Amino acid sequence: MRRLRESVLYQAVAVPLLQLILFVVISLLVIGSITLFLAVLFNRPVAGGMTLLQFVVRTLPQVAIDGLVIGFLYAMIALGYTMVYGVLEFINFAHSEIFMVGAFIGVELMLALAIPSTAPLTLIMAGILLAVVAGMVGSGLLAVAVERIAYRPLRGAPRLVPLISAIGVSFFLQDAVRAIEGLLNNAFYRNYPSFPILNEQVPIATLYIAGQPIPMQIQAKVIFIIAASLLMLTGLNYLVNATRLGRAIRAVAQDRPTAALMGVHVDRIIMLTFLIGGALGGATGVLFGIRVGRIDPYVGFIPGIKAFTAAVLGGIGNITGAMLGGIVLGVLEGFAGAYLSQFTGGAFGTEYKDIFAFLILILILMFRPTGLLGEAVGQKA
Amino acid sequence: MIGAKAKALVGRIRNGREGALAGVLLYIVAALLLMNWLSQPGLRDAPWYPLISALGFAAFLASLLLIYYVSLAGAVRALLGAVTLLVLLPVLGVRNTFLLEVATQVGIFAAMALGLNIVVGFAGLLDLGYVAFYAVGAYLWAIFGSPQANVAFGTNRFPLAPEWFFVFLFLAVGVAALTGILLGLPVLRLRGDYLAIVTLAFGEVIRVIVNNLDKPINLTNGPQGIRPIQRPPLFFKPWLETVGIRLDEPVLYGLYFYFLVLLVIGFAVLLTRRLEDSWVGRAWTAIREDELAAQVMGIPLVRMKLAAFATGASFAGAMGMIFAAKQYFINPESFTFMESIGILVMVIVGGMGSIPGAIVGATVVTILNLQILKGLSLMLSKLRQAGFVVPLINFPLSQWPTQLEPAKYERLIFGILLILMMILRPQGLIPERRHRMELAEALGREEAIAERLPVEEELPPVVAAPEAKPMRD
Numbered sequence: 001m002r003r004l005r006e007s008v009l010y011q012a013v014a015v016p017l018l019q020l021i022l023f024v025v026i027s028l029l030v031i032g033s034i035t036l037f038l039a040v041l042f043n044r045p046v047a048g049g050m051t052l053l054q055f056v057v058r059t060l061p062q063v064a065i066d067g068l069v070i071g072f073l074y075a076m077i078a079l080g081y082t083m084v085y086g087v088l089e090f091i092n093f094a095h096s097e098i099f100m101v102g103a104f105i106g107v108e109l110m111l112a113l114a115i116p117s118t119a120p121l122t123l124i125m126a127g128i129l130l131a132v133v134a135g136m137v138g139s140g141l142l143a144v145a146v147e148r149i150a151y152r153p154l155r156g157a158p159r160l161v162p163l164i165s166a167i168g169v170s171f172f173l174q175d176a177v178r179a180i181e182g183l184l185n186n187a188f189y190r191n192y193p194s195f196p197i198l199n200e201q202v203p204i205a206t207l208y209i210a211g212q213p214i215p216m217q218i219q220a221k222v223i224f225i226i227a228a229s230l231l232m233l234t235g236l237n238y239l240v241n242a243t244r245l246g247r248a249i250r251a252v253a254q255d256r257p258t259a260a261l262m263g264v265h266v267d268r269i270i271m272l273t274f275l276i277g278g279a280l281g282g283a284t285g286v287l288f289g290i291r292v293g294r295i296d297p298y299v300g301f302i303p304g305i306k307a308f309t310a311a312v313l314g315g316i317g318n319i320t321g322a323m324l325g326g327i328v329l330g331v332l333e334g335f336a337g338a339y340l341s342q343f344t345g346g347a348f349g350t351e352y353k354d355i356f357a358f359l360i361l362i363l364i365l366m367f368r369p370t371g372l373l374g375e376a377v378g379q380k381a
Numbered sequence: 382m383i384g385a386k387a388k389a390l391v392g393r394i395r396n397g398r399e400g401a402l403a404g405v406l407l408y409i410v411a412a413l414l415l416m417n418w419l420s421q422p423g424l425r426d427a428p429w430y431p432l433i434s435a436l437g438f439a440a441f442l443a444s445l446l447l448i449y450y451v452s453l454a455g456a457v458r459a460l461l462g463a464v465t466l467l468v469l470l471p472v473l474g475v476r477n478t479f480l481l482e483v484a485t486q487v488g489i490f491a492a493m494a495l496g497l498n499i500v501v502g503f504a505g506l507l508d509l510g511y512v513a514f515y516a517v518g519a520y521l522w523a524i525f526g527s528p529q530a531n532v533a534f535g536t537n538r539f540p541l542a543p544e545w546f547f548v549f550l551f552l553a554v555g556v557a558a559l560t561g562i563l564l565g566l567p568v569l570r571l572r573g574d575y576l577a578i579v580t581l582a583f584g585e586v587i588r589v590i591v592n593n594l595d596k597p598i599n600l601t602n603g604p605q606g607i608r609p610i611q612r613p614p615l616f617f618k619p620w621l622e623t624v625g626i627r628l629d630e631p632v633l634y635g636l637y638f639y640f641l642v643l644l645v646i647g648f649a650v651l652l653t654r655r656l657e658d659s660w661v662g663r664a665w666t667a668i669r670e671d672e673l674a675a676q677v678m679g680i681p682l683v684r685m686k687l688a689a690f691a692t693g694a695s696f697a698g699a700m701g702m703i704f705a706a707k708q709y710f711i712n713p714e715s716f717t718f719m720e721s722i723g724i725l726v727m728v729i730v731g732g733m734g735s736i737p738g739a740i741v742g743a744t745v746v747t748i749l750n751l752q753i754l755k756g757l758s759l760m761l762s763k764l765r766q767a768g769f770v771v772p773l774i775n776f777p778l779s780q781w782p783t784q785l786e787p788a789k790y791e792r793l794i795f796g797i798l799l800i801l802m803m804i805l806r807p808q809g810l811i812p813e814r815r816h817r818m819e820l821a822e823a824l825g826r827e828e829a830i831a832e833r834l835p836v837e838e839e840l841p842p843v844v845a846a847p848e849a850k851p852m853r854d
Contacts, residue, residue: 091574150800160507161803163574164729167509168799171722175793182784301718305585308578347597355589358582365575366567 071330096304102282139282315371496696510584518701557698606712732809
């Protein structure tokens, strides 16, 4: 038992995985029960011959799963923000566009592979895996290039200077992708090929509430997305907590000059941080594209801000926090999107779910700027 | 004898003030001749016309810069500037109403750039949702100056009479300032980069709300927007007619808005200049340079930041209202994140903290956006229709993808401008006076500081002078 507890595998893989599952369970339980409580409180008949409570109970499992998927995607993008913030104390505004570029690399590869839509599942999976890897490589390298060109010359400049440069990069990348797609295809959006087999609903369980069967289903591609995210989040945890590189990253994040004195090659570590963050962003882009189908060059903006919100929610600079923040925000948003309209009698609809995330951002920054898991961080001198 | 006199005159012109004056006048006349040549009816259909027209107009506007920098007595410069802005430009505008429209739009953006300059340039607070205040001003008048308010409140007393426009102009300033304070209160305690994201989020919140507030009560008419919006009264029309000037109503309104915007800018410049040198302005600079030190020196941080936010917001509120009245129609499309970034680009291109910089930045970016990019698109489509083949590479333009239209790529231009400015010239085209003084100090040019002369021509970029800090560290 003790040997198990001291083993790297246990500490760097099993613990974070359990932690992730714990986050999922806790956030679902808390947000779900709040929703149920509100439903009991404001219970009244709604459309379809149901009461509000019945409606909520009936849809709750599905909403929870949908929210979780968004949450995992946010968590993975948020990691890119939080890691860069950790080492450089700088909001990489262009990260949302790194994510978008990943989605485009993925779609171009998938379209080039031209896997028939009736192909066997293994072939489709292999294609998607290839797209994810290509997205990771492309986005990772792009993030490194952006750092080299637009951020490194500005290191040491006043805080706002690299931030403004990052906004510039973000805008530049949006239209650069649009120009490339326009040149190649004369259209600025692309559609991921759809595979009927991935859209199939897989029944996982049937809940009986008050004698009524409520089927719980999950889309096949959603299973894939959740599995891929879990794998990558655990992998990142392993990388950061159990390898030499991870130790160097943590050292640079804690104290850059001292890390340099201890023989850490700071520039290289910063570069690798961008590479890892960018690769995660690229992979998320491909998964996001598979989920939504159609992508355009501006698709990264809103998920980018939300992922940043998630990073702040969890405590920026904190890797575990980013995962927690992403999951919580995704679930919250899923619930808000599904129930806001019913709870307010149609006055406020799904359109307001974006505002929901921003309000959360403002509220956290007001009342707990360090985030859920963050410690008080002083301004680095 | 005559030769000697002429020689003496030439000598005086060459090194005296008469020379400067003659040069400026010559430039203005040349620009006017160019504009006159461009207004020939035959030229309008040429594919390159919009582009050349834009460049000609920019050259004309550059005369104002020339007037600003030339070493002449203040009164002479003021006179020249007033003649250019109050006489020459309106005359050009009456002959070509598009130029008047561009000039008015430049003015609107210049006033907003001045406002954002207070927030970003003076106080060092990066506001990425500035356009929200513009929207507040615009919708304030759009709702009450159109039948929309009837729909929302179930009366039939609206639209308000045109005279209310001026009351609402002050109201818009107040409401926008109040919005600025309300937004600022919770978030101004945050560090600079958090503030940027929160203001961005706030801008999006306002846009989403405006987009969706057609239910439960229809306040903004959602994505369809509001029309028709009441315009201010043409109270001076009878006066003009007694003088014998008869103009069409659209031209009259164009001139009206041009002068109104000019008036507001004049007021804004005056206010900004007074603020810059006042204790408030110095407190803002102190906050920008070092928040902690400023606090230690007893500057009330939150109150000062709120003041910056409110002042900046009030400019945008007034301009939003004028914009709504000018456009006759507004919808949420005019208040996107893109607009906020556009104004930020103006401030950064011109030079953060620099008043002439903000105006020059607004002019450059607006002409780029409204005239040059659109002109390029127009030129491309005309050449394409004409079956033009690019020489040397033998590329028929008809094969150029329709998606690649320059007018659609303003983000690309903005992005490149932001990156390049930050890397190569973070102090902007026309650096702020204090920066210039700091730079001069760093280079040991006491005489320049003593005279407060502009010395930017030989200055190396800020990278060479580590003492110069464009913004709060």
